Amino acid sequence: MPRLLLKFNDELLKVIDSNKDLITIGRNLKNDLQIDNLAVSNYHAHIICQLGHYFVEDLGSTNGTFVNDRKIGKWALTDNDIVTVGKHTLIFLDAEIDSDTVGLEELQLDKTMILDTPRQRERLARTEPQAEAAPSGPPGRLEVLAGSTDQSSYELTSCLTLIGKDELAEVHLQGFLAPKVGCYISRDRSGYGLIPPEKKSRIRLNGQEVKDAMPLKNGDQIEVASYKFLLTLS
Amino acid sequence: MQMTADGQTDLGQRRENNEDALLVDVDHGLFVVADGVGGHAAGEVASQLATAGLITALAEAQVNHVDPVAALSAAVCRVHTDICAASQFDPTRQGMASTVVAFWQRGTTGVIVNVGDSRAYRLRAGNLEQLSLDHNLASEQRRLGATTLFPGAEHILTMVLGGEVRPEPYACEIEIEPGDRYLLCSDGLTGMVEETVIQTVVQTAPTPQDGCRILVELANRNGGRDNITVVLVFAEN
Numbered sequence: 039m040p041r042l043l044l045k046f047n048d049e050l051l052k053v054i055d056s057n058k059d060l061i062t063i064g065r066n067l068k069n070d071l072q073i074d075n076l077a078v079s080n081y082h083a084h085i086i087c088q089l090g091h092y093f094v095e096d097l098g099s100t101n102g103t104f105v106n107d108r109k110i111g112k113w114a115l116t117d118n119d120i121v122t123v124g125k126h127t128l129i130f131l132d133a134e135i136d137s138d139t140v141g142l143e144e145l146q147l148d149k150t151m152i153l154d155t156p157r158q159r160e161r162l163a164r165t166e167p168q169a170e171a172a173p174s175g176p177p178g179r180l181e182v183l184a185g186s187t188d189q190s191s192y193e194l195t196s197c198l199t200l201i202g203k204d205e206l207a208e209v210h211l212q213g214f215l216a217p218k219v220g221c222y223i224s225r226d227r228s229g230y231g232l233i234p235p236e237k238k239s240r241i242r243l244n245g246q247e248v249k250d251a252m253p254l255k256n257g258d259q260i261e262v263a264s265y266k267f268l269l270t271l272s
Numbered sequence: 273m274q275m276t277a278d279g280q281t282d283l284g285q286r287r288e289n290n291e292d293a294l295l296v297d298v299d300h301g302l303f304v305v306a307d308g309v310g311g312h313a314a315g316e317v318a319s320q321l322a323t324a325g326l327i328t329a330l331a332e333a334q335v336n337h338v339d340p341v342a343a344l345s346a347a348v349c350r351v352h353t354d355i356c357a358a359s360q361f362d363p364t365r366q367g368m369a370s371t372v373v374a375f376w377q378r379g380t381t382g383v384i385v386n387v388g389d390s391r392a393y394r395l396r397a398g399n400l401e402q403l404s405l406d407h408n409l410a411s412e413q414r415r416l417g418a419t420t421l422f423p424g425a426e427h428i429l430t431m432v433l434g435g436e437v438r439p440e441p442y443a444c445e446i447e448i449e450p451g452d453r454y455l456l457c458s459d460g461l462t463g464m465v466e467e468t469v470i471q472t473v474v475q476t477a478p479t480p481q482d483g484c485r486i487l488v489e490l491a492n493r494n495g496g497r498d499n500i501t502v503v504l505v506f507a508e509n
Binding site for chain 1: 415416417440442465466468469472473475476477478479482486489490493494495
């Protein structure tokens, strides 16, 4: 059973332990938790337990109900949530939150019904499976032909490999004159691509200067300043 | 605080028109990305209304010296009313809507506000942090503790400008530090490019212009299923 702490100006006024599934909050004396302050509406909000989850719901109060400084209509409470009602705050402490509690499905179905407007149907219809962005096939290798690097060859497994002196660079160039960001090699379904970091970069692909992004193929030679690499794709 | 910024918007590979809109105004410190929804060229109208409406509203706010968070939130709500009004009198524009994410920089403080799934990120000390709050079903489901998401939950918006429900924009105030890098983008980027890759580019791009070009290139290479819009703002060291 969760516990509620009622505070005013950081001063703890009350500790509420209740076994009820509904705790009403407001200025009226009929409320379970009565707060005598003009900023609080007569029937301001309630905390309700539904299918094992606790929610705080505003009951159309004048000044609104806030959770963690955000105005809410209904909010699923989690441990340490701060509920603000007028100038009073309620801290929700739930030591034994059970995320496996049944009932989430029903709730989500309920939600989608509410969300089902024409616009959202359109967006839903546009949705396609997300898997296609994943690169396929065995990863390519980048061999160092010239220049000082931390390894003699690299396996290009990530979606984006940076060649340079930058700390994020997987292909780490060594030497005083090495560029911080030499070039990027992207990897996606269609294969590998060479992306220069800026238009004026000194990057060459098979001897030709590169200004824009270029697709890469097996046997391509990439030159970044005085460094030279060979790409092998199987 | 000296800022440099640039933005780029791209059709992507699958769409026939670009419904995104962007605004980069370094002089007034206002940066906006809006992603429009609605057929018959109405999406563009909605997203343009969003960017244009914010400029007007903030010009007024600067004169009146109101609280920046309140000003930006109010401006976003006013854009919602504008879009509703514009769609009411034109049957071809019925149901048009837009997301918006805006970054308003004033000296060393900034305000981020958003409605929908367009995002704002901050890169600071090698960490990429999302500053905006997604108003989509996936985000709500995660908040409720769901382990399996509804199919397409990422694409179901729970709040938009021009929708049936009056939006309650998410807004926060931030301190800007020298060297910070800010990214505003539509879901055409975040749906196509992994966050770790986005971070690498934002962190290593020599200029905002180059960063935008590389991010758009990567989103297109990964399929470019939606319009792609990015705005990069660098706080000078």
